[in-house]
Amino acid sequence: MAEWWGSYTAFQQVMFIIASTATIIMIIFLILMLFGIHGEEFDGADVSSFDHDLSGDDLDASGQGDLFNDEPLSAFSGLRLLTLRGILAFLSVGGWVALLMNTSAGIFWSIFVGILSGATASFLLALAFKQAMRLESVGNVQYVNAIGKKGSxxxxxxxNFAGKGKINLTLQERFVEVDAMTNDESDLKPGTSVIVTGLKDETTLIVKKDS
Known part of the structure; x- marks a missing residue:
């Protein structure tokens, strides 16, 4: 083991540690999800407050656009890139690619290709989860049934209804992600427990902080 590890350069050792650690954590998250433990506790960390929506226009001050607009780029609106899940994908894929690249290329190109590969993996993962959550939240889901339920x-x-955010909750035996607004006097930050009090429109819930 020591001989194998010693055959790596310092750069390769760093890339191996980053990639293997991120991969192990992602596998743990996957196992938790398979057992029905959802990842909102992890993605609800402060890093999610930096999430950006990739809509074509109509961005508000919080960086969130209209998830259901008809613009050409609406398929990417509401796309969460800077979640813990996305960062882990970036570090895992980027680290392994940079490590493999460095066996035949210099550090600069290894880092460049690693960053490009990691960013692509993060984007594709965010897109996949967005589409999966959208499929869960459409169909026969009746949002009126969410009134009185708690979410995160x-x-x-x-x-003060200044813009939309999103909450996760279990609705009709499904774990869904739904647009939400609040009339509370202060912003509701990621991870805050809330209760649904009504509907703003057909697909937007009104929530308040769960006291």
Whole structure:
């Protein structure tokens, strides 16, 4: 083992540690999800407050666009790139690619290709989860049934109906992600427990902080 490890350069050792650690954590998350333990506790960390929506236009001050607009780039609106899940994908794929590249290329090109590969993996993972959550939240889901239920803030909800955020909750035996607004005097930050009090429109819930 020591001989194998010693055959790596310092750069390769760093890439191996980063990639293997991120991969192990991702596998743990996957196992938890398979057992029905969802990842909103992890993605609900402060890093999610930096999430950006990739809509074509109509971005508000919080960086969130209209998830259901008809613009050409609407398929990518609401795409969460800077979640813990996305960062782990970036570090895992980027680290392994940089490590493999460095066996035949210099450090600069290894880092460049690693960053490009990691960013692509993070984007594709975010897109896949967005589409999966959308499939869960459409169909025969009746949002009126969410009234009175508790959920957890995923993307910050601005105070006084100033904009939309998102919450995660279990609705009709499905774990769904739904747009939400609040009339509370202060913003509802990621991870905050909330209760649904009504509907703003057909697909947007009104919530308040769960006291």
């Amino acid at each position: 803030v995923y993307i910050k909800i601005p105070a």
